[in-house]
Amino acid sequence: xxxxxxxxxxxxxxxxxxxxxxxxxxxxxxxxxxxxxxxxxxxxxxxxxxxxxxxxxxxxxxxxxxxxxxxxxxxxxxxxxxxxxxxxxxxxxxxxxxxxxxxxxxxxxxxxxxxxxxxxxxxxxxxxxxxxxxxxxxxxxxxxxxxxxxxxxxxxxxxxxxxxxxxxxxxxxxxxxxxxxxxxxxxxxxxxxxxxxxxxxxxxxxxxxxxxxxxxxxxxxxxxxxxxxxxxxxxxxxxxxxxxxxxxxxxxxxxxxxxxxxxxxxxxxxxxxxxx
Numbered sequence: 001x002x003x004x005x006x007x008x009x010x011x012x013x014x015x016x017x018x019x020x021x022x023x024x025x026x027x028x029x030x031x032x033x034x035x036x037x038x039x040x041x042x043x044x045x046x047x048x049x050x051x052x053x054x055x056x057x058x059x060x061x062x063x064x065x066x067x068x069x070x071x072x073x074x075x076x077x078x079x080x081x082x083x084x085x086x087x088x089x090x091x092x093x094x095x096x097x098x099x100x101x102x103x104x105x106x107x108x109x110x111x112x113x114x115x116x117x118x119x120x121x122x123x124x125x126x127x128x129x130x131x132x133x134x135x136x137x138x139x140x141x142x143x144x145x146x147x148x149x150x151x152x153x154x155x156x157x158x159x160x161x162x163x164x165x166x167x168x169x170x171x172x173x174x175x176x177x178x179x180x181x182x183x184x185x186x187x188x189x190x191x192x193x194x195x196x197x198x199x200x201x202x203x204x205x206x207x208x209x210x211x212x213x214x215x216x217x218x219x220x221x222x223x224x225x226x227x228x229x230x231x232x233x234x235x236x237x238x239x240x241x242x243x244x245x246x247x248x249x250x251x252x253x254x255x256x257x258x259x260x261x262x263x264x265x266x267x268x269x270x271x272x273x274x275x276x
Contacts, residue, residue, distance in 0.1 A: 145251040154226050154238045154246045159183050161230040161250075165190055168231050172196070172267045174223040174240070176205055188214035195220035195271040209274060218271035227264045235260040 148157050155178075162169065162183055173179045173196040185192060195218040198205050209217050226238040226248065237260045238248030251257065 145249065145253055145256070148236065148238050148248040148250055149246065151246045154236075154248065155181050157236050157238075157250050158226065158228050161228050161234055161236055164234070165230045167191060168229075169193065170227075170229040170261075170264050170268060172220060172225055172227040172264055174226065176202075176208070178226075180208070184212060184215065186212070186214075190214075192216070193218070193268060195268050197221045197223055198274055200274065217274040218268060219274050220267055220271035222267070222270075225263070225267065227260065227267070229257070229261050229264055232257065232261070235264070237263060 148154050158171070159182060162171075162185060165185060167190055169185070169190060169192045171182075171184075171192070171194045173182070173194070175197050176199070179194070179196045184194070192212075192215045194215055198209070198217065198219045200206060200219075224239070226240075226246070227236065229235045234250070234252045235257045236248065236250035238246050240246055249256070251260075
């Protein structure tokens with residue numbers, strides 16, 4: 001009887017021990033569950049923060065993209081407005097000056113004009129430098145040498161040589177109208193030869209020729225030079241440029257006289273005889 005009771009008590013104690021162990025284990029599990037919940041909440045909070053951060057970052061990038069798009073739209077609108085303005089300007093130019101090809105032609109003409117004017121400036125600058133050198137006395141010793149510029153100065157210089165002539169004159173003049181502005185010597189002792197562009201069908205030309213029977217006239221139609229040789233001592237030769245400028249030289253230098261005399265003689269020999 002006592003043995004059976006002892007076994008029951010031992011069994012009860014064993015069960016009570018297991019219950020306590022179970023309760024302790026359950027308490028531990030409960031505590032672990034709380035820790036898990038805390039951990040889960042913490043993880044959830046951390047995930048939320050990460051997601052919120054990603055959302056904020058995405059929102060910021062979207063704003064940047066929107067700003068960029070706005071700038072691009074503004075730039076595109078400006079380009080479109082500029083294109084419209086350019087088209088309007090081009091249409092205005094076309095209506096005023098014709099098409100682009102015609103405008104280019106006009107610009108080329110203007111450019112050619114500028115180049116021509118620049119050449120004229122250089123040419124006239126050389127002439128002015130020569131005149132300054134002449135005024136400063138930079139001429140060959142014992143000679144008269146000067147530059148001639150302009151038609152009036154040309155006529156004046158040719159008349160000077162005609163007046164100073166003593167026994168021989170060779171005169172080349174571009175036109176009959178030019179010849180009428182010159183003082184041809186009436187002295188028959190002066191051997192005078194004159195070539196210019198005569199029109200023998202014109203009675204005024206014929207009357208002029210008859211007025212100077214002592215002068216040998218020839219018809220020279222090239223009209224490319226003014227020139228006079230006086231007494232083999234002095235010569236003047238003037239050419240007309242493309243721009244209708246008269247440029248030449250008058251000299252008593254022997255070498256210059258020889259050279260220019262050949263040019264005047266060439267014109268005289270190619271001219272045709274006049275029999276009015």
